[in-house]
Amino acid sequence: MIDFRPKALVTDIDGTLTDEKLLINIDAIKYIRLLEASGIRVMLASGNALPILYGLARYIGAKGPIIAEDGGVIYYENNMHVLGDRSVPLRVLEELRERFGDSVKESFSNRYRVFDVAIQRTIPLESIIHILRKYPDITIVDSKFAYHIHMKDVDKGVGFLHACSLLNISPREAVAIGDSELDIPLFEKAGFSIATANAGEEVRRYASWVTSAEYGDGFVEGVKLVLESIKKNI
Numbered sequence: 001m002i003d004f005r006p007k008a009l010v011t012d013i014d015g016t017l018t019d020e021k022l023l024i025n026i027d028a029i030k031y032i033r034l035l036e037a038s039g040i041r042v043m044l045a046s047g048n049a050l051p052i053l054y055g056l057a058r059y060i061g062a063k064g065p066i067i068a069e070d071g072g073v074i075y076y077e078n079n080m081h082v083l084g085d086r087s088v089p090l091r092v093l094e095e096l097r098e099r100f101g102d103s104v105k106e107s108f109s110n111r112y113r114v115f116d117v118a119i120q121r122t123i124p125l126e127s128i129i130h131i132l133r134k135y136p137d138i139t140i141v142d143s144k145f146a147y148h149i150h151m152k153d154v155d156k157g158v159g160f161l162h163a164c165s166l167l168n169i170s171p172r173e174a175v176a177i178g179d180s181e182l183d184i185p186l187f188e189k190a191g192f193s194i195a196t197a198n199a200g201e202e203v204r205r206y207a208s209w210v211t212s213a214e215y216g217d218g219f220v221e222g223v224k225l226v227l228e229s230i231k232k233n234i
Helices: 026-037 050-060 089-103 110-111 126-132 154-165 181-189 201-206 216-230
Strands: 006-010 040-045 066-068 073-074 081-082 117-119 140-141 147-151 174-178 194-195
Touching: 006 216, 026 050, 026 089, 026 216, 040 050, 040 066, 040 154, 050 066, 050 073, 050 110, 066 154, 066 181, 089 117, 089 126, 089 140, 089 147, 110 117, 110 181, 126 140, 126 147, 126 174, 154 174, 154 181, 174 216, 181 194, 181 201, 194 201, 194 216
Parallel strands: 006 040, 006 174, 174 194
Antiparallel strands: 066 073, 073 081, 117 147, 140 147
8 A cells, every 4th residue: 555665654652652541552662663673764753842752762762853842843863953943932921921820831841842832721722822813923733732832834744854854865755653633744744644543534634544443553553554565665
C-alpha cells in the first residue's frame, strides 16, 4: 500500500503511542526500535516541551529530530532550532492573568518552553479567542490536555518540514502517524499518513490509511505496514 521506501517516520505521542490514560504501549517501543534498526529515523512530534520529549526519545530509542511545542522547537544532533518568538504569547498570558486572576493555571512545563505558552483548560476558550483578536499573528490550539498560545504560522507540519531538512530528505519520503486534528498538518506533508482508529472523522479524511486498532496498538499496526513496505521496495 505504501509505494515508496520510507526514510523516516514522524509520530504523535498522546493517543498514538499511548492509551487513553497516557500510558505508553510497550509494543510501540519495540517497533520504534525495529524501525530504527531498519534505517528509518523516528521523529517524535508533540505539543509537549523539549526536555520531556528529549528524555522520552532517548530512552525508547527514537533517534530522529524531535519536534516539540507543536512544531515551534526542533532538536537534532545537539542543536535546538526555535521557529518563532515567545514574547507576544507571554504578553497574552499577562493579559489573561489580569482578567481571570487565579483561574489562569499555567502548565508546569512553561518554565521549559521557549516558543509557546501552555495553560490548563480552566477558563473559557471563547474568552481567550476574544482577547487574541488584538493579536493577529497569535493563535490558540486546544490539545485537549492544555491550551497552547503561539505564533499563528507555525504548526507540527512546519516543524516537520524543518526536521526533514535536517535529515536531508523530502517530507514525501516519510510516513506520519497520529490521532488528532493537530496531526493533520503532518498528514498533508508526508508521503503516506496513518490515523489510528481512535482518531476523529476529520483526521481520518486526511489519512492515507486508518488502522483497525486504537491508540498504541494502532501505532504498532501502522508500523507493521511500514516495515512490509521496506520488503516490497528494496
